[in-house]
Amino acid sequence: MKDLATLGQRIRHFRTEAGLTLDRLGAVVGIAGSQLSLMENGKREPRLSQLGEIADAVGVPVSALLDDEPPTVRAGLEIALERMQRNPVYASLGLPGIRPTKSMSDETLTALVGLHTELARRSREAIATPQEARRANTELRERMRALDNYLPEIEALAEESVASVGHTVGALTHRSVSRMAQKLGFELVHVGDLPHSARSVTDLENGRIYLPPASIPGGHGLRSMALQAIAHRLLGHSEPQSYADFLQQRLEINYFAAACLMPRQQSLDFLRAAKAERNIAVEDFRDAFGVTHEAAALRFTNLATAHLDMTVHFLRVGGDGAVHKAYSNDGLRLPVDVTGSTEGQLVCRHWSARAAFARTNRTTEFYQYTDTPEGTFFDSTQTGTTSAEEFSITIGVPFSHSKWFRGRETTNRVTSRCPDESCCRRPPEDLTDRWSGRAWSSAKLHAHILSPLPSGTFPGVDDRELYEFLETHAD
Structure with a gap:
């Protein structure tokens, strides 16, 4: 039973409407009054057969007991207060819980629920700051580095989901994604008036996932957006209680979408063949599955260490040289501030991620070796543009792994002494x-x-x- 509090309130409501005490109803259905009290207080889940007997005794159909709506406004307030007192924000205050009594007025209950609502709002406001976001993002990046950016549970879920609609080879089609949504009871609906701050909206009540009519700037395809919305449901996500929760959920839905668009086995077959030919190229991987360069590069980081025996680094850098996204498990020293955060920090001017912007021909990847205090790294960089700015996507590996990549014969080689300020800053x-x-x-x-x-x-x-x-x- 998903909501025992509402169920219990509905049992209590119909019992009192029928003029029955706990003991009297218990005697009719063969349950001790104390056990029935636990059910009404949401502390015990009744069996379906017991629900049928209770419904018969109070003169209503079972569906009336199972309705999701609280039976009265008062019951709704009592349920809301109970839920809010279970919230970690309230628990952290060390205050005792308040149990609604018959003598407690509706006005008092309304005030208590209002206070809890405001407490939760202020808590969310306090954590939704750039400082909290940066701290949480840094912690998440460290966790993913320890995992080599690989989540086998989500890999398996993606494989199962893709297989369930009969997809085996080639790029995942919009039709297959629609069928995946249908299996969860949702239809994909394309509209032109989404909220400006939303990439997609899921209507849980009516089973609809609303998407824009066309891809938005930045390469976020409709398939990926739909898969991310589907992932929230498959992964059982609830409303995030902190910025760390929000970022973790974002990572998981992005990972799921990438694992569906570039399934593990198909991707590994492709990449292993390229490695055997010493011709790994993100641009080929991208084109094989019909995704963006960034999506292909990030997907490569998921699989490179766990399955291809390579350590790697990834960078998305803006035209001003500031890091937007970064990952490294190969020893490259990413630029960080005093808090350990790398987002917003400037990468060395000599790195491939910035040097690529100076090229006249940007249609193909730019290759470069960079000598750093941590060793020599080989990088492959592709530049792109959005409506707001230009950016670069870089995949790199230590020199010892460069032998597997296209472009390894490049003569571009530079020295970077960063974080030494005299290097380029x-x-x-x-x-x-x-x-x-x-x-x-x-x-x-x-x-x-x-x-x-x-x-x-x-x-x-x-x-x-x-x-x-x-x-x-x-x-």
């Missing part, structure tokens, strides 16, 4: 002397919730880029 002395104290600039606002403003003379402004720009336009 500190402006040359002549430019500093020329422009320090003689300029002013206003920073662009970083829209990404996890992105802090990089430090400089003016918060958010890169001193070196500022001074180089001024020098170029000085004449």
Whole structure:
């Protein structure tokens, strides 16, 4: 039984309507009054046969007892208060629970429920800050590094889900995704008026998953959005109680969608064949399954260590050099702030993730070896654009693994000494002397919730880029 509190309230309501005491009803149906009291208080789940006997005794059909709605406004308030007192936010206060009594007025109950609602709202507001988001994201990245970015339980769930609609080879079709939704009792509905802040909306009551009529900017395909909505149901997600819960759920639904679009066995067959030919390329992996370059690169990180015996790193970097997403289990030192967060930090100018922006021809991947204090790494980078900015997607491996990749013969090789400030961040002395104290600039606002403003003379402004720009336009 999903909601014992509502069921118990409905039993109590119809018992009192029938003028029966607990002991009298218990005698009719062969249950002790004390056991019946536990059922009414949501502490014990009655058997279906007992429900039938209770329904007959109080003169209603069983469906009336099983209705999801509280029988009265008062009952709804009592159920709401009980649920809210089970919330970890209230439990953390160390206060005793309040049990509604017959003498407690509806106004008192309404006030208590209102106070709990406001307490929960303020708690959510307090944790939904950039600082909390960054802390939670850093912890999640560390957990995934320990797992080599691989979640076998979700892999198995995705395989089962894809197999259930008869998909075996090739790109997963929209029709197959629709059938997966149908098996859960949902239909996919495409609309043009979704809330601006929502990528999809699931109507649990009417069994509908609302999606936009076409892919939104950034490469988020309709198949992926639908699969993410489906994943929430399959994984049994409930409303997140913290930002950490929210990020964990986002990771899991994204993982599920990727594992459906690029099934484990098909992906491994493809990648192992490419490895045998020493010709692994994210662009080929992407095209084989009809997904975005970023999706293919991230999926590669799921499988590389667990199944291909390779450690890897992944970067999504904006045109300004700031990290949007990052993963590494190969020893590459990602840029981090004092809290250990990497989102919003600037990667070295010499890294492939930024060097690729300087290319004139961006239709193919850019390859580069980078010598760092932690060793030499081989990188493959593809650039792209959204309606807001340009970005790069990088997959990299230690030098010893470069032999398996297309582009390994590249002669592009650079040295990066970052996090040494003199590597690429500190402006040359002549430019500093020329422009320090003689300029002013206003920073662009970083829209990404996890992105802090990089430090400089003016918060958010890169001193070196500022001074180089001024020098170029000085004449």
